[in-house]
Structure formats: C-alpha cells, structure tokens
Amino acid sequence: MYGWTGKIARIDLTRQKIDVQPLSPDTCARYLGGRGMGGLFLRPAAALDWDHPDVPVCLFTGPLTATAAPTSGRSHMVSLSPLTGLMADASVGGKIGVQLKRAGWDGIVITGQSNTPVGIEIRDNHITLVPAANLWGMTTDAVHQHLNPKKAGLACIGPAGENRVRFAAVITDRYHAAGRTGLGLCLGVKKLKYILVSGAGRTRVKDPEQLKTARQDICRLTAASPALMGRYGFSRMGTGAMYDLMDNRHMMPTDNFTATWSGAAPNLNAAAYARAYSPKNHGCRGCHILCKKIGTRPAAGTAVPEFETMSHFTALVGLQDIHLVTAANQRCNSLGMDTISAAVTLACHREITRTDFTPASLLALLDDIAMDRGQGKALKKGAAAYAGAMGRPDAAMAVKGLELPAYDPRGAYGMALGFALSTRGGCHLRAYPISHEILRKPVATDRFSFSGKARIIKIAEDLNAVVDSLTACKFTFFAAGLEEYARAFSAVTGQDVTVQDLLTAGERIYYNERIINSCRGFDARHDDLPERFFTRPGTDSPQFPVPPLDRAAFLQAKAAYYAVRGLTQNGLPTRKKAQQLGVPWKTW
Amino acid sequence: MENLVKKYAKKLVDAGLGAPFGPGSPLVGGLDRDLVWNTTAPEIPVLEKMFLHLNINSLVFLRPGFPYDLIIGFLAGRALKGGGSVVPRDCETRTFLHDLPVVDRFELQAVVQALKQRKTVIVQGNEPNTKFLGPAVIAPGTVSPEQGFVHISSVCFACFVAFFSDYLAGLKSGRHDPEMDRVFDRVLPFLQNQLPASFDDLMHGPFSREQEVYAAMVQAGRKIVDLGLVDSYFGNLSCCRHNTLYISQTGASLDELAGCIDPVPLDGSSTAGITASSELTAHLETVARTGCQVILHGHPKFCVIASMDCDPVRKAACAFADRCHTHCPLPRHIGSVPIVPGEVGTGPFGLCNTLPRAFAASDSVIVHGHGLFVTGKTDFIRAFSTLAAVESSCKNRYLEQVRHLRSA
Numbered sequence: 004m005y006g007w008t009g010k011i012a013r014i015d016l017t018r019q020k021i022d023v024q025p026l027s028p029d030t031c032a033r034y035l036g037g038r039g040m041g042g043l044f045l046r047p048a049a050a051l052d053w054d055h056p057d058v059p060v061c062l063f064t065g066p067l068t069a070t071a072a073p074t075s076g077r078s079h080m081v082s083l084s085p086l087t088g089l090m091a092d093a094s095v096g097g098k099i100g101v102q103l104k105r106a107g108w109d110g111i112v113i114t115g116q117s118n119t120p121v122g123i124e125i126r127d128n129h130i131t132l133v134p135a136a137n138l139w140g141m142t143t144d145a146v147h148q149h150l151n152p153k154k155a156g157l158a159c160i161g162p163a164g165e166n167r168v169r170f171a172a173v174i175t176d177r178y179h180a181a182g183r184t185g186l187g188l189c190l191g192v193k194k195l196k197y198i199l200v201s202g203a204g205r206t207r208v209k210d211p212e213q214l215k216t217a218r219q220d221i222c223r224l225t226a227a228s229p230a231l232m233g234r235y236g237f238s239r240m241g242t243g244a245m246y247d248l249m250d251n252r253h254m255m256p257t258d259n260f261t262a263t264w265s266g267a268a269p270n271l272n273a274a275a276y277a278r279a280y281s282p283k284n285h286g287c288r289g290c291h292i293l294c295k296k297i298g299t300r301p302a303a304g305t306a307v308p309e310f311e312t313m314s315h316f317t318a319l320v321g322l323q324d325i326h327l328v329t330a331a332n333q334r335c336n337s338l339g340m341d342t343i344s345a346a347v348t349l350a351c352h353r354e355i356t357r358t359d360f361t362p363a364s365l366l367a368l369l370d371d372i373a374m375d376r377g378q379g380k381a382l383k384k385g386a387a388a389y390a391g392a393m394g395r396p397d398a399a400m401a402v403k404g405l406e407l408p409a410y411d412p413r414g415a416y417g418m419a420l421g422f423a424l425s426t427r428g429g430c431h432l433r434a435y436p437i438s439h440e441i442l443r444k445p446v447a448t449d450r451f452s453f454s455g456k457a458r459i460i461k462i463a464e465d466l467n468a469v470v471d472s473l474t475a476c477k478f479t480f481f482a483a484g485l486e487e488y489a490r491a492f493s494a495v496t497g498q499d500v501t502v503q504d505l506l507t508a509g510e511r512i513y514y515n516e517r518i519i520n521s522c523r524g525f526d527a528r529h530d531d532l533p534e535r536f537f538t539r540p541g542t543d544s545p546q547f548p549v550p551p552l553d554r555a556a557f558l559q560a561k562a563a564y565y566a567v568r569g570l571t572q573n574g575l576p577t578r579k580k581a582q583q584l585g586v587p588w589k590t591w
Numbered sequence: 592m593e594n595l596v597k598k599y600a601k602k603l604v605d606a607g608l609g610a611p612f613g614p615g616s617p618l619v620g621g622l623d624r625d626l627v628w629n630t631t632a633p634e635i636p637v638l639e640k641m642f643l644h645l646n647i648n649s650l651v652f653l654r655p656g657f658p659y660d661l662i663i664g665f666l667a668g669r670a671l672k673g674g675g676s677v678v679p680r681d682c683e684t685r686t687f688l689h690d691l692p693v694v695d696r697f698e699l700q701a702v703v704q705a706l707k708q709r710k711t712v713i714v715q716g717n718e719p720n721t722k723f724l725g726p727a728v729i730a731p732g733t734v735s736p737e738q739g740f741v742h743i744s745s746v747c748f749a750c751f752v753a754f755f756s757d758y759l760a761g762l763k764s765g766r767h768d769p770e771m772d773r774v775f776d777r778v779l780p781f782l783q784n785q786l787p788a789s790f791d792d793l794m795h796g797p798f799s800r801e802q803e804v805y806a807a808m809v810q811a812g813r814k815i816v817d818l819g820l821v822d823s824y825f826g827n828l829s830c831c832r833h834n835t836l837y838i839s840q841t842g843a844s845l846d847e848l849a850g851c852i853d854p855v856p857l858d859g860s861s862t863a864g865i866t867a868s869s870e871l872t873a874h875l876e877t878v879a880r881t882g883c884q885v886i887l888h889g890h891p892k893f894c895v896i897a898s899m900d901c902d903p904v905r906k907a908a909c910a911f912a913d914r915c916h917t918h919c920p921l922p923r924h925i926g927s928v929p930i931v932p933g934e935v936g937t938g939p940f941g942l943c944n945t946l947p948r949a950f951a952a953s954d955s956v957i958v959h960g961h962g963l964f965v966t967g968k969t970d971f972i973r974a975f976s977t978l979a980a981v982e983s984s985c986k987n988r989y990l991e992q993v994r995h996l997r998s999a
Contacts, residue, residue: 035761223686226938227869229841231938233857234872247863273862289631289991439734443842443866446737447851455592455735458648462733486689486709506646546850563624591625 005209005590006066006496008109009029013131014123016193017056017115021130023323028296030499032508033585035517036065036109038092039472039512041081045090046065046117046515047589049522053083053091054192056116062095062103062198065474067102069206071214072491073221073483074476076289078099078110080158080181082189082259084171086344087404089426090519091184093240096295097105097176099156099200106202114409123560125200132163135196139165142337144494146197146207152176153474155201161339164191166375166385170344170406173213174336175267178306182341184405184427209497211442217491221483222291227431228482231292235273241282241296248441249314252450253544254414256407257318259350260400263411263541263549265318273313275325282307292478298329308332308342314409315346322355327362334366338373345369347406351386352397353377355466402429403529412532413549415440420460420560421532422545434463435477444481450587451547453556457563465509472512511584514569518576522589523575527574530561550587599651599740602844607819609653609746614724615619616658619736624830637699640929641731644703649732654724659747660780662754664726665774667693677713680748680756680787681895682916682961683825691746692750696921697723699812703918711742711970738961748822748890752960755896762996764903775993780795782986784993786818786979793862796970801854802831804837808852810889810973814843820978821845827868828971831884834858869936876947877966879891883954886973891982893989894963900989917959926979930957955981961971971991 009031013022026040033041040054041061048058060082067075076098081543084091090207103111106127113123120139138146143161150157157176164171164187171187172180181187190196209216225231232238249255250268257265269275280298287295296307308316308328312335316328335342349368353360362369373377381389384404390399400407405428412419417436425433438441440450448459466485471479475488486503493499532552541549565572569580581588596619609617617630628635638650651660654664666677670693693713694701705712706729716725728746732738753936758771779877793814794807795926808830815821815828826845830839831931834853843851855864855871857878874886901915911918916932917940923930929949933942942958949956955965955977963981967974 213597220689223934223939224932226941228935229687229867229869229871230865233867233869234875235865235867236858240862240865244862244865245809247861248865251863269860272860274860432875441866443840445733446735446741446842448735454619455595455648458623459734462646462648466733489708503645503707510646559764 004028004031004496004583005207007036007103008107008580010108011110011112012108014111014113014130014132015115016117016121016132016195017029020063020423021472030459031066031109033467033511035472035508035512036068037063037079037091037472037474038081038468039439039508040085041079041092042090042512042515042519045081045083046519046584047214048083053085053088053125053189059194060113060186060189060195064100064104064108065472066496066509067473067475067491069104070208070495071218072475072495073218073225074286074290074292074475074479076288077476079471079474080173080186082186083365084184084427085188085192087186089184089427089525090516090525091189092172092427093173093181093186094185094474094477095158095173095175095181096179096287099158099198100474101288102156102200102202104206105204106200107204113193113195116192120194120196122199123195123196125202127202132147138196142403143339144337146179147177150197150199152199152278155199157197157199160187160190161337163339163373164188165372166383167191167376168340168372168389169385170341170348172339172341174339176296178336179287180341182343183430187267187339196564197464206494206495210494211350214491215496217487217494221479221487221491224487225483228444230444230552231478231483231507237294238284238292240273241307243307243313244314245278245310247273249409249575250440252414253542253547254411255314255318256409256411258321259319259354259398260356260407260411260535261539263414264544267323269500271313271317271323271325273546276307276313279325280305280307280329281380287476288478292476293301296306300370305329306332306336311409311476312342312346315343315350319346319350319409320365322360322362322365323383324362327365330362332364332368336371338369340369343408344406345372347400348382348386348389351390351398351400352382355393355395379558397534400535401531402532403525405429410437410543412536413552415554416453417448417450417456417460417531418534419452419552419557420456420564421559423532424460425563426513426520432477433467434460435467436463438481438589440557441482445484453560456485457560458567461504461564464513465506468509468512469505472508505583511586514581514584515575515586517568517570518581518586518589521575526567527561527572530574532557592623593627595736596629596649599736601652603651603743604738604966606744606822608655608659608744610656615654615656620650620962621736627642634697636659637697640699641703641706642956644699645706645731647731647733647881649736649739650726650729651736651743652729652734653743653750654727655747655794657872658781659751660726661777663713663728663747663750663771664715664717665725666750666754669714671695677750677753679753680807680899680916680960681749681752682935682958683890684747684749685916687763688742688745688749691749696721697725697727702729702896710738711746713746735987746823748825748892751892751900752895755892755989756899757897759992760903768948772997773813782861782990784981788976788979789970789975790814790975792976793972794970797828798832801832805852806831807971808837808839809889811975812839812848814975815887815889815922816844816846819852820891820982825890827874827888829874831878834955836875836878838864838871840866841868870942870943872937873964876943877950877964881950881966883966883972884969885974886964887963887967887978888964889978890962891978891985893985894982897925897962898957898961898988919959924986925957925985927953928955928957929933929953932959933961935961957981969970
C-alpha cells in the first residue's frame, strides 16, 4: 500500500505479548487512520468500564503522516474516558506520530495492565517493554530529561496520570499535550509511563509530483490566511492571538462563566507574552505554521501558554498575572494535567467556596490535585464530580463531564451547539465553529443565530473527523480545505478520492463514535449545556448585547441536528443509518 | 436561511451578474433541516438532488448575464475541446479556486462529479438535443450561500480577465482567432462605460473622530462596489488615525463594512487584527513608509489584465514564465504606475514584500494578476480619483493595442 504501512502492533501489557496485525486496504480506506482507526479498534470495548484491562489505548498515525503534506505530522490517541465515560481521544502533536510511521507502524493498540511500571520502546520493527519503576513518580520534564529522546518521539505521563487524576494528560515531546478527556489516566491505570518511538523508514508516496502541487496549493492558502500567517496570526503570535479577539467579542469566559468580559486583555494578551518572554517559533514535525511559542527569556525553554490556558488561568479564575499563567501552564504540563479541565475545576471550586485565589494558592492546589492530597483529592475528579459532591452541580461548567474551553457559547451559537453535541463532551474542536463565527472562514456566519447551524455543525464534525484521521492539524483548515487535502491524499495513496468520499468517511467515523457513546448510556439528555447559559446573560458590549441562549431555539437546532445526522430524536443512532454508512451495528 | 438565500440572489443581480427575472435570475437554495429556495424554476428538481450527493448546506445556480455569458460560454467551449477546465491565471483563481471545471450538459452526475472535486462547475449546455440554456455556473457552500455567491462572482471575474488576457496575447503572437474576434466585438459595448472623474461626494478628511473614520470607510466600501471595481468580497481598504490603522476585515463584503472594520494599534500591542484583511501587513508597511493615511485596494479588471500583458517573445525566453506572479524579474510599469509580483498574504512571495517598496515612487501600484492599490493623504477622494484614472488608462491602452494589432 501507499500511504499506510498496512500493519499495527497489538501490545498486551498483562501478558507482555506483542502481535503484529495487518490492516486491509478496505479498512484503511474506510477509517483512514488516526481518530477513525482508533474508534474502530475501541469499538469492541465500548461496553466495558474505562479501566477494564481489555479497553485499549490506541495511538494511530494517518496516511499523510510523515509525508510532505503540510501539518500532517500528528497522530491521534483514543480510549475510554475516566472523566466523561465517553470515548476519549486527543490529537497528538510533536514528532511521535512521524516517528511511529517511520518505524513502520500505522498504529499501536495497547491493552492489558502491567503489574509494575513499564515503558514501551519502539525502534523500527522492534518493540520492547522496558521496566520503568525508576521513572514512576517523575514529572514529564524529568522523564524527558532522563530518557533524552533526541530525534525519537516520546509520550509520557506525570504524577497526575499515576495518581488517578481524571483529567490527566499525556505529554509528548516535552511541549505538546494530548490534553483532553483524561488519556493520561488511561495510560496510568495500565502502569504505562512512557512510549518512546524512533524509525528510519519512509512513507511510500504514489505520486510525489502531485503531492508537491497539493502542498503548494495548501501553503499558498495558509500564506493568505490572516489567522495563520498574518502579522497577528498563530504563526507570529501563537494561539494566544485569540485572546484580544475573544475579549473584543465579549466571549471570554469570566469568573466561572458568570460573565463574558474581564476588561484586562491589554495586559494579558499575546503581545504581553511576547514582550515578557521573547518567544521563538516551535511546532510539530512537518508543520510550516509553527504556532507553538517557546520563551527565550528570562529562562530559555519555557513554553508560552496556549490561548485556552491564557484565558482560563486569568479571566475564568479571577487572576491577572501572565507569569502565574506561565507557571500554571508549566506546572500542569510537568505534572501531566489538562490545563482547561484544571482551570475550570478550580474556577468551580472558587465559586462554591467563595474563596479567591492568589497565584501561590492556585499553584499549590494544582500540586495537590496531581499529588492526590488535601483538597486535591476531591478536585482531581473534575468539575462535574466535584460540584456534584459539593451539592452544587450547577457550578460545573462542563458538558458530559468535559470542562468547557475558553469560548463562551452565549457569544457564538454554533459553538453552543457544538459543545452540546460533541462526542467527547464540552469540546470546541469537534465542529470548530470559531472558524466561521469568529475568524470569518470560509465565510462569516451570524454568531448570534442558530439559523442553519445544525447542518453546518454536522458537516464540520465530519470534516474534522477526517482531519483527525488523515492526520492533519485543524488550524490549517482555517485556510485550506478538503479540496486541497483530497488531492494530497490521492497523491500519497494513489486512491482517486473526492472531497465527498472523505466526508463520507468522516461521517462514518463520527457515527461510530455516537454508537460507542450510546452503548455507554448517552443520549439526548446529555447533549445539553449548563443551565447558566440559558438563564444568565453574558457581559454586554456597548455595540451589542450578549443575552442568555434561548432554550427553545437551542432545542429546535438540536432536533434539526439529530435529523441531519441520522439519529433518533432521543439522540440515538439507528441500525438503518449505520448500515447505510457501513458501520457495524451494536452486537450486545 | 430564507433571508440568506434571498440576500445572495439579490446581490448577484445588484452586481450585474444575474437578471432579476427570467432564465438569468439566480437560484439560491439553503438547507438546514429543510431546503428553501429564493424562487421557483425548472432547474430546481435537479439542483435539489445535488444536496443528496454532496455534503453541503447551500447551492447557487446562475446563468450569467451579458457579457459574462458570452465570455464564459466561449471559454467553456474551448475547455471542453481541451483539458475539461478553464485555467485562469489571475491571483484569486490561482489561490482559491485553482481551476474551473466545465461539463457539457446540465446532468446530475456530471455536475456532482465536478463539484466533488472543485468549488464551482461551469455547465456549457446548449446541446442540440436538450432544452437547457447555457452557460450556467453552479457553486455550493458548506456554511452559507455566501460561498456560492463569492465563487460564482469569482468565476465571472476570472473568466473576464482570462478572455481579455488571452485575446491580447493571441494577437501579439500573431494568432488570428476569428471566434475570439467575434466574442470580443460583441462584448465591446460593455466596455464603453466610463468611470466618474470626480469623487467629491465622498467624505472629506482629515477625520478627527473615530466615528468619522468608520463612516468614511463604509461609504468608500460601498462606492467601490457600486462602481464595479471589486467583485464578490475582493479588495480591502484602510484608514489610519492617530496610532491606529482601521482596516476592513478578511472576507468582508466592501458594500457591507459596518461592523466589519478592525482597529489595529500601530505599536502591535493588540492582536485584534487577526481578523483583518490578508493584506494588513502590506497596509501597515505602506503607511509606515509613505505616511499616507488611506489605502484603497480594488480589482479593476483592466488593471489586472494589463498587469498580465507581456511581450510574447520575451516571455518565451523568460526563465520565470510560469511564475510571473511571484518571480517576474522585470521592472514593469503602465505609465508611471509600477507593476510588482506578489501573492496574497505574507508568504515568502507575498505582496507584503514587494508592494510597500513600490509605493516609494508612486501613489498607485498594480500587483501582477491581482489588482490595484492606491494611497490617499487624508481621505478616499484622491484615492478613488487615482484608481479610476489608472483603470481608465489601462482599459484605453488595452483597446488601443487591440485596435492596432487587429488592423495590422
């Protein structure tokens, strides 16, 4: 095959056994790779508890990984979420995806549980399980330093993943997080401390010249994108470039989503970080955008926080200190925790206890969460579980248990729908409506309207399922589209596919996720937003009001979405639609 | 959705691309849970089936009006005898549409197959055994009917530029093409319209208050669209006041600029300009270099056509003949107006690297295959006068060349 290597490794940590499994061309064509393939291999475990030994942790590359297709150096991790009970997944940056592909693997599927801490080391065809008791308890920084991966890709967990923090993250290649849904704990429960991968092979490309043309088309589009390559775009300023915009649009979640504007942006924006840290560009392997920013001073090598972290560790928790944000970001990465979930959980704690943070008290709580001590014992379960235990479920700003990112849905109704309907809980990336509601691409839509949004969200979910499966970076799709990536796909694989072929694969991948979640008891009751968004207004701007969401309009849009997606009005998949898409129906 | 389908149908008519009634009337469909159309028409049953085959939420169908019908019909006919698509070389097409596929009939599968790969399709039509009247252009959207509007508008612009560029290049190469002559002669009346010489109806600067800046920009945006100097949402404009550059947002329709202007501090203290026009960097550099307060960028068709006009002998020998838009090595001018290479945005070959420098010697600069940028000292009046004068000059020069070459 071109594009795919045609094989995966099944690694059983209980039996310490490694099997090679071939992938058929048909499976590759139908599920592509990355998230799609991960969902396929997760499916047999859909009815199990998240910590059952038979539940796999899948790490998959895509057909474009390790090729010249722009931003395709990513991979995707999939399992069941200890935080939400849903399918868990996250896009993985850095270089581990490229190394895995070069080692000759489309993916690895890890099952079982080791009795003692262990690492997986992959060098081309050779896969070994390495005792890792000496690394257990180490921070991700320390693991990185100890293993010194150089050109190899390294994914590891920190103390949070070991101490059953439900929003533990997997940190790859020091600066990149597979942050959301608690994948760090999925590794932790298997006693898997790290995965180290290096490979010397190359992805076979059917038509390098056609791929070159596709690459040029994509790069030309990204160069024309203000959000990506413009003076204030991600390439120059990092994702923090969104900070001023969210402030300006009165969409910045403030004081645990009780307001949508904090007024402090001029001192907390990306420009302020640039002044303070003089960052240099860094990015995932194979990316020309390089949105990651690494400080050169006062201490070289400090990661400049991403937008979500910037926003949530200031406006959401009631602090205004960029050095605190940087420290919290560093602490979360080092301990192996998702910054979004951590911040929302702390904001929930602040609201319930009515106790403001100081920078020191906030950092101390982060430590307590990761180390499973003091108040951290309750907070480590995430905002929903914590608020429920405190008798204040209304204070948890989460959807299906996943804490909400830094876009207030009262300022973007597509985002509201996207949050509610996402197959991994309160996630902005499944439909990513920020593209048209805020960044005006491919064209601007009315952010204060549900009109037309049901189908827009469905199409975007399918598209992003493809992006996560190819695998590529969603940011590129602020500029390029599947039109260009279909050409890259065809060039790499030799399969003559169209945009619509890929979108059909995306629909299949998404429907499979809906089936997995329905097996776990999720239905329309869970496709909802916290009540606060329907009852309290945001912060009005002098130019426009930010009213509460209209529940009737929301429900109408949700019903339209179910119809468009081919679900029942209770949000459940149907056998007919599954058959139409060629997705296996439930067998239990 | 109903509002949107009506709005973009009207915009196609207002832009002179479609007719208010009859077969030339635009058809715009929008689908959320239910499918709505702006009107009824015999083509709609076939168009509705396209929604079943394409993952889209909107579709625009247009039989372009004069002269685009003649031009697109001609180019589509030629494409069907060749590679099956029209390949314009203007910047917008090169960047966003790549090429324009053509099918010979209004048949579901043929149209769907083309739209599975590209953003638009041209239906040549006029097959002897069918009643379908062509040409027509079809463009879907995944977010809004605005996408279809923009892409159809782009097709009309691109085909216009391609036809006139190819025609002149053919004449210069000594190729006699009677069919092109006929199309040209029939289109000629369309070119007789003259741009106004005075723009005194626009707001006079300098603008002391921020609200005046916004108002002046909204007015100028509407004016440039009304004059046909931009298509769809091409073009951008900015105005500098104190230490802030006010600039139209990316993808903003210039005739609807209210609420679509970004204030960008010159000291870089805010990144709110992330939604500003792709040409923000070029605007900022130009303001810094020249001290101008106003920049206006349109896509006057004959400026674009003139920028692509190159001596065929010299071009045949040029090492960069396939990369004129980024690598043209010659210092070229139309009159005193420099022509520079450069792509949209800030890439290594972005016009931000070439345009601001060129403003050192002129208050107007043409970017190859793209459009015209003009500066103004305090308001848009002078900028518009310059823009109109340059476009008129380019058109007259073009027509003069054609006359001369044809008589020879």
